[in-house]
Amino acid sequence: MAEVIFNKLEKVYSNGFKAVHGIDLKIAEGEFMVIVGPSGCAKSTTLRMLAGLETISGGEVRIGEKVVNNLAPKERGIAMVFQNYALYPHMTVRENLAFGLKLSKMPKDQIDRQVDEAAKILELDELLDRLPRQLSGGQAQRVAVGRAIVKKPDVFLFDEPLSNLDAKLRASMRIRISDLHKQLKKSGKPATTVYVTHDQTEAMTMGDRICVMKLGHIMQVDTPDNLYHKPKNMFVAGFIGAPEMNIRASKLVEKEGHLYLTIGDEFLPLSNVLEQKLAGHKNEDVFYGIRPEFVSVSDEPFTDGGCTGEMVRVENMGHEFFVYLKVANYELTARIPSDEAKPMIDKGLNRKVYFKFDMNKCHIFDAKTEQNLSL
Ligand SMILES: Nc1ncnc2c1ncn2[C@@H]1O[C@H](COP(=O)(O)OP(=O)(O)O)[C@@H](O)[C@H]1O
Ligand SMILES: [Mg+2]
Incomplete structure (x- = not known):
């Protein structure tokens, strides 16, 4: 011992x-x-x-x-x-x-x-x-x-x-x-x-x-x-994690007193908690990180904000699908339970869909130090 x-x-x-x-x-x-x-x-x-x-x-x-x-x-x-x-x-x-x-x-x-x-x-x-x-x-x-x-x-x-x-x-x-x-x-x-x-x-x-x-x-x-x-x-x-966390370059911008993440030329509002933690990082270059299970995809716009992307590929895992979205100049992976994904996938690929993140599960990394600013 x-x-x-x-x-x-x-x-x-x-x-x-x-x-x-x-x-x-x-x-x-x-x-x-x-x-x-x-x-x-x-x-x-x-x-x-x-x-x-x-x-x-x-x-x-x-x-x-x-x-x-x-x-x-x-x-x-x-x-x-x-x-x-x-x-x-x-x-x-x-x-x-x-x-x-x-x-x-x-x-x-x-x-x-x-x-x-x-x-x-x-x-x-x-x-x-x-x-x-x-x-x-x-x-x-x-x-x-x-x-x-x-x-x-x-x-x-x-x-x-x-x-x-x-x-x-x-x-x-x-x-x-x-x-x-x-x-x-x-x-x-x-x-x-x-x-x-x-x-x-x-x-x-x-x-x-x-x-x-x-x-x-x-x-x-x-x-x-x-x-x-x-x-x-x-x-x-x-x-850690498979499929990998989506980690992509972004910027924290302020609009009308609130902080947003840029996703291409669209914006996602931060959660209140994140907004408080990142108040000192306005207009900084960052990377956001979101695990595929915390990305939601829909045929219809979300009522509480979201962005658009193109559904370019899917992989059937049996109990769930990996759905790949082309967004701005990169791809995002979403993990969606089969029953939820099936109707959407049946309508075909290469078309516009809506997505959003569970912002409580979103990580923000400093672009220079790569440290997690959202802990
Ligand atoms: N005898 C050695 N002489 C010089 N460099 C070595 C020697 N053994 C290992 N290295 C180097 O040290 C680093 C760590 O190797 P290693 O401990 O085997 O890594 P890991 O087990 O994580 O794959 C590697 O860059 C490897 O090339
Ligand atoms: Mg070894």
Whole structure:
């Protein structure tokens, strides 16, 4: 059991490239922290510095009370599962699970106990005598997780462990790893977990909190709910959510004492709340951000204000449609429940429709700093 702390953590590779720019992060004991971000944002570099597989160029890593910068991986109380987990092909599942413990010279009866316990948690009991080539991809991945569990680490590290699995298996392993975490917590042996992924679905469904990274910087650390509804900046707003939030250039203009967003050459009135928050930003260039589920589309004008666009494309998702509107020089995506969308779509594409935003769900970003001004 241990908390994990990064203090101004930095990584400069030997070629001079600065991959991690002095990040601060505090992961509570027993917390499931997901580090998410696009490829190349330094998720693996950060995790590998925590694991002791990569040297630390600046700042410190603490696990529990200890600064571990200069400790070898095996002295850090961690266990790691990688994307490319390699099981030993000539060893059975039981031998694969026991291997690390044998190396640590643990007595045989204790090894057996810990292996059996891990096998039970991961439902590997039936597979213990098989060789890796006799396992499916999902089973092999479970053994890889099992190899980490048997060590009873204080901290679990995962680096994109599900990337090699197909979508269905990924979904079920996701649940399994989350359940495992809860189970350990319930049994009074919570394991602090740091889980790296580029997949926002994994991040949103697994994390107690999520740390969003971009190019070696932390953009926001927050609960899944807050990342979705209260993104601190444009990067987080655009990264979390599928289909993506509509984020488009606009301007805040004042007309007759009220603030409006420009949409092409039309105007949308701000909500009272937004108007108050943005009173100091009159006539500034901004970006607005609205998630597709908060865009309404209609054949008829809205009585309480709205704009016009051309319905250019639709995608049928079954229970809902994604409706694409050409507005000014860009496109907007709307997500509309099927019953509501069907009559409108049946009338054909490439025609004028009306749309409006739920302005209580609209974000306004500073055009220069890209910070969310509407929080
Ligand atoms: N050994 C290395 N030498 C120099 N640059 C590296 C090295 N390893 C990774 N990088 C660079 O550091 C950045 C972060 O890489 P990485 O941590 O693997 O990102 P992620 O895991 O988020 O995809 C990338 O720009 C990558 O090219
Ligand atoms: Mg990586």
